Amino acid sequence: MQAVIFDWGGTLTPWHTVDHEAIWSELCTAHFGTLAAAGLAAAIIAAEEELWQVARQQHMSATLEDLFARAGVTPAAEFLADYFDAWAPHTFTDPQAADLLRELRTRQIRVGVLSNTLWPRAWHEQIFARDGVFELIDGAVYSSELGVTKPHQKAFRAAMAAVGVTDAGACVFVGDRLYDDIYGAHGAGMRTVHVPHSAVPHFGGAKPDAVIQALAELTEVIDTW
Numbered sequence: 001m002q003a004v005i006f007d008w009g010g011t012l013t014p015w016h017t018v019d020h021e022a023i024w025s026e027l028c029t030a031h032f033g034t035l036a037a038a039g040l041a042a043a044i045i046a047a048e049e050e051l052w053q054v055a056r057q058q059h060m061s062a063t064l065e066d067l068f069a070r071a072g073v074t075p076a077a078e079f080l081a082d083y084f085d086a087w088a089p090h091t092f093t094d095p096q097a098a099d100l101l102r103e104l105r106t107r108q109i110r111v112g113v114l115s116n117t118l119w120p121r122a123w124h125e126q127i128f129a130r131d132g133v134f135e136l137i138d139g140a141v142y143s144s145e146l147g148v149t150k151p152h153q154k155a156f157r158a159a160m161a162a163v164g165v166t167d168a169g170a171c172v173f174v175g176d177r178l179y180d181d182i183y184g185a186h187g188a189g190m191r192t193v194h195v196p197h198s199a200v201p202h203f204g205g206a207k208p209d210a211v212i213q214a215l216a217e218l219t220e221v222i223d224t225w
Helices: 018-030 033-056 064-071 075-087 097-106 121-130 153-163 178-187 215-224
Strands: 003-006 108-116 141-142 171-175 190-196
Touching: 003 153, 018 033, 018 075, 033 064, 033 121, 033 178, 097 108, 108 153, 121 141, 141 178, 141 215, 171 178, 178 190
Parallel strands: 003 108, 003 171, 108 141, 171 190
Antiparallel strands: none
């Protein structure tokens, strides 16, 4: 094994059920006032669902700028800062992650991240720095910069390039989504490990090479390979 590449939300960060409507409604009320809030929040929620539908069906990525343009909303810097803060309870890195990433490094296994996200790179790096794991990641790829989303093969090839590995068979992908992560990584030629904690719909077309209930179990799986 030369590299382990992780999904972010639901994998390096434990799965959380997030009330997107409540987050957008509270933000719009705070920044645009009660009268305008309902309409603006509804427009953002609808635009967000449309963009994720495009990602699911066409594997095309988008950014926060695309989201707000589609919704017809011009957010101030304070609005964006409060949006990021509202997500803080759902972004904390798994407590087992740091020790795992250090152990992988002692084995000279490179560590990567590949995430489907609307967010900019800087936000993800801020989260990793806050949680003390930023320096343990050798390369990261975010769909907001890439133009495509998992399970598109371009996303997995980009993640391999980010960690400097060319042999897909020497890579392990760890993720919580059977379609985006497991199916996509298998298609790219990687071995796959499923963390089955998310509430996304089941996808019968993917069978992981291994299943773990906690990140700390990953090294035992790698040892068997």
